[in-house]
Amino acid sequence: MLDHHHIPQVDLEFVNHDHQETLVITNRLEELLTGSGPEDQIAAIDGAFFELLNHHHTHFEHENREMERYGFPAYELHLAEHQHLLSGMDKELQHWLRTRDLARARDYVLNVFPHWLMNHLVNMDTVSATYIHRVRHDDLDQAQGF
Ligand SMILES: [Fe+2]
Ligand SMILES: [Fe+2]
Numbered sequence: 097m098l099d100h101h102h103i104p105q106v107d108l109e110f111v112n113h114d115h116q117e118t119l120v121i122t123n124r125l126e127e128l129l130t131g132s133g134p135e136d137q138i139a140a141i142d143g144a145f146f147e148l149l150n151h152h153h154t155h156f157e158h159e160n161r162e163m164e165r166y167g168f169p170a171y172e173l174h175l176a177e178h179q180h181l182l183s184g185m186d187k188e189l190q191h192w193l194r195t196r197d198l199a200r201a202r203d204y205v206l207n208v209f210p211h212w213l214m215n216h217l218v219n220m221d222t223v224s225a226t227y228i229h230r231v232r233h234d235d236l237d238q239a240q241g242f
Pocket of ligand 1: 111155
């Protein structure tokens with residue numbers, strides 16, 4: 097279970113907000129996959145899995161846009177991690193839809209994805225957010241004549 101106390105907070109509010117939503121969706125999906133009788137929850141698992149993927153499409157588009165706008169130097173690197181996650185998650189979802197392999201879906205949702213997420217937050221999102229936050233404030237200072 098992802099714990100919001102352990103989600104690193106970054107310097108951009110929309111990013112923290114989106115990550116909080118990631119946590120809620122992931123924990124719901126985890127509960128569905130590990131609760132009693134997941135075989136009876138197939139439609140709900142499908143829904144939450146799609147929601148997780150769609151949420152990341154939207155969230156990454158927003159992060160990518162901001163990085164591009166403010167000229168974040170490691171944009172390509174950060175973008176590549178987003179693309180890698182999306183294609184991996186899409187593959188897992190397709191596999192789940194095809195096979196209904198609960199063990200594999202659990203491994204992805206409980207291990208693979210949280211591991212990727214924590215790593216990404218610490219190594220990518222934190223750095224990008226700090227940079228964008230600083231550049232935005234420099235812009236503001238210049239506009240105000242400081
Ligand atoms: Fe993020
Ligand atoms: Fe990111």
